[in-house]
Amino acid sequence: MTISTGTRLAGKTAIVTGGAKGIGRHYSEALAAQGARVMIADIADGKEAAAEIVKAHGAGSAVSATFDVGDEASVKGLVAETIKQLGKIDILVNNAAVYSTLKPRNFDEWDTATWDNVMGVNVRGPWLMVRHVAPHMKAQGSGKIINIGSGTFYKGVPRMLPYVVSKGAIIALTRSLSRELGAFGIAVNTLSPGFILSDTGLVNSQHVEEERIPVRNSRAFKRDAYPEDLLGALIFLCSGDSDFVTGQSLMVDGGSVNN
Numbered sequence: 001m002t003i004s005t006g007t008r009l010a011g012k013t014a015i016v017t018g019g020a021k022g023i024g025r026h027y028s029e030a031l032a033a034q035g036a037r038v039m040i041a042d043i044a045d046g047k048e049a050a051a052e053i054v055k056a057h058g059a060g061s062a063v064s065a066t067f068d069v070g071d072e073a074s075v076k077g078l079v080a081e082t083i084k085q086l087g088k089i090d091i092l093v094n095n096a097a098v099y100s101t102l103k104p105r106n107f108d109e110w111d112t113a114t115w116d117n118v119m120g121v122n123v124r125g126p127w128l129m130v131r132h133v134a135p136h137m138k139a140q141g142s143g144k145i146i147n148i149g150s151g152t153f154y155k156g157v158p159r160m161l162p163y164v165v166s167k168g169a170i171i172a173l174t175r176s177l178s179r180e181l182g183a184f185g186i187a188v189n190t191l192s193p194g195f196i197l198s199d200t201g202l203v204n205s206q207h208v209e210e211e212r213i214p215v216r217n218s219r220a221f222k223r224d225a226y227p228e229d230l231l232g233a234l235i236f237l238c239s240g241d242s243d244f245v246t247g248q249s250l251m252v253d254g255g256s257v258n259n
């Protein structure tokens with residue numbers, strides 16, 4: 001599967017949190033391939049990902065910055081840096097999360113520090129991003145916020161409790177924010193992927209072992225899923241094609257969950 005190129009996001013700018021690797025890197029590439037200029041914002045170094053995009057789509061098509069999405073001062077700095085480098089923010093993809101590093105365990109085996117860290121990054125993080133990006137979107141009277149959820153919330157997947165709870169909160173965040181931001185022309189939606197074989201996710205071998213076959217069997221389309229499977233839905237939610245869609249969760253999971 002290849003990334004489709006076009007001009008559907010020409011003139012737009014986007015922040016992709018967690019955009020340096022895993023699925024986020026594919027999101028960054030897909031947005032640039034449709035003409036957006038992209039800020040790759042990650043706790044990991046995104047220089048290589050940005051350089052690859054610039055090579056494919058020209059100077060200025062991508063920049064990168066390191067930051068911690070759970071830390072408000074860091075988020076503030078990132079948003080200021082994005083405005084400095086890209087001039088405006090049309091699209092926010094709230095993708096950064098603690099996911100592939102979490103080893104599955106039973107509900108009573110999680111330590112509170114891990115619980116708090118997952119909530120701090122996966123829930124407080126997207127909220128902080130919206131808190132600091134929204135003023136810029138409000139000023140221009142438009143914006144697209146895409147929060148990345150997960151099919152695990154709909155299915156109540158076991159042995160990943162803090163993660164599943166955090167992704168449930170993403171649905172709540174989307175629904176409430178869509179009401180608060182609609183008056184300013186800002187759309188807020190969730191893209192909820194099913195189990196995706198991302199390069200970073202594959203490193204979590206125990207989770208892959210527990211999920212891969214049962215998930216595949218639960219789908220209407222009985223095959224594995226890859227980051228490329230998500231890109232059409234992402235571009236739809238970022239583009240004018242979805243202008244009357246807000247507060248929704250779009251499942252992209254091969255028909256595993258009947259939402």
Ligand SMILES: NC(=O)c1ccc[n+]([C@@H]2O[C@H](COP(=O)([O-])OP(=O)(O)OC[C@H]3O[C@@H](n4cnc5c(N)ncnc54)[C@H](O)[C@@H]3O)[C@@H](O)[C@H]2O)c1
Nearest residue numbers: 018022023043068069095096097100150195196198200201
């Ligand atoms: N892979 C799947 O099966 C799957 C399924 C459903 C949803 N998701 C969601 O998709 C997104 C990407 O998942 P992935 O598979 O690429 O896993 P991943 O763990 O590689 O992605 C997380 C990204 O966020 C970054 N990140 C982590 N902590 C951060 C912080 N404090 N500040 C800034 N950036 C930080 C990481 O460096 C990484 O680039 C996540 O939101 C995940 O919950 C993944």
